[in-house]
Amino acid sequence: GQNIDQPTEMTATEGAIVQINCTYQTSGFNGLFWYQQHAGEAPTFLSYNVLDGLEEKGRFSSFLSRSKGYSYLLLKELQMKDSASYLCAVTDSNYQLIWGAGTKLIIKP
Amino acid sequence: GAVVSQHPSWVICKSGTSVKIECRSLDFQATTMFWYRQFPKQSLMLMATSNEGSKATYEQGVEKDKFLINHASLTLSTLTVTSAHPEDSSFYICSARAGQPRETQYFGPGTRLLVL
Numbered sequence: 001g002q003n004i005d006q007p008t009e010m011t012a013t014e015g016a017i018v019q020i021n022c023t024y025q026t027s028g029f030n031g032l033f034w035y036q037q038h039a040g041e042a043p044t045f046l047s048y049n050v051l052d053g054l055e056e057k058g059r060f061s062s063f064l065s066r067s068k069g070y071s072y073l074l075l076k077e078l079q080m081k082d083s084a085s086y087l088c089a090v091t092d093s094n095y096q097l098i099w100g101a102g103t104k105l106i107i108k109p
Numbered sequence: 110g111a112v113v114s115q116h117p118s119w120v121i122c123k124s125g126t127s128v129k130i131e132c133r134s135l136d137f138q139a140t141t142m143f144w145y146r147q148f149p150k151q152s153l154m155l156m157a158t159s160n161e162g163s164k165a166t167y168e169q170g171v172e173k174d175k176f177l178i179n180h181a182s183l184t185l186s187t188l189t190v191t192s193a194h195p196e197d198s199s200f201y202i203c204s205a206r207a208g209q210p211r212e213t214q215y216f217g218p219g220t221r222l223l224v225l
Binding site for chain 1: 111
């Protein structure tokens with residue numbers, strides 16, 4: 001079956017760096033997305049990786065290793081507003097988007 | 110760019126009534142739109158996928174006669190919850206994708222439905 005694993009919850013300190021991991025086993029691969037979802041709101045797009053390597057966008061970076069079925073989202077200089085759930089999603093060979101359950105990130109002062 | 114709107118943002122209705130939720134892509138043409146449901150503290154659950162001008166494809170366990178989806182134009186899809194019951198109370202979110210399947214899905218702000 002298709003599966004995406006990410007930690008349920010993580011805690012980090014304001015100003016620090018946190019890495020949220022995502023591993024996947026899917027039938028084929030056509031890209032991996034990271035979305036941010038604040039409580040009570042809809043997800044917002046953060047990043048897309050289809051080739052191996054690191055994509056940097058401001059304080060957020062996303063890394064992909066297709067051979068390992070692995071990605072991470074790196075958040076630097078954490079701010080209180082970064083407290084949210086972070087969703088990893090993979091597009092499989094049928095271009096279906098398979099969603100992880102999300103990682104709830106708690107930022108402490 | 111890539112703005113998706115939903116209307117209404119909140120709806121409270123009596124059990125047995127029908128509720129229509131609109132999803133619009135404001136600055137791009139959405140060949141494919143998706144409807145999700147999310148219960149508190151749970152993951153997004155895909156309900157159905159709709160392509161403009163064709164019938165929606167429903168996920169297993171989602172009743173197509175209860176959740177009517179119409180994707181009549183490249184910028185508008187509607188979800189109608191027919192004969193709503195309290196267990197249908199949830200957060201309904203649409204997303205839209207332009208062009209190629211590898212394109213990003215952009216989400217609407219969601220609609221909170223409370224059925225009394």
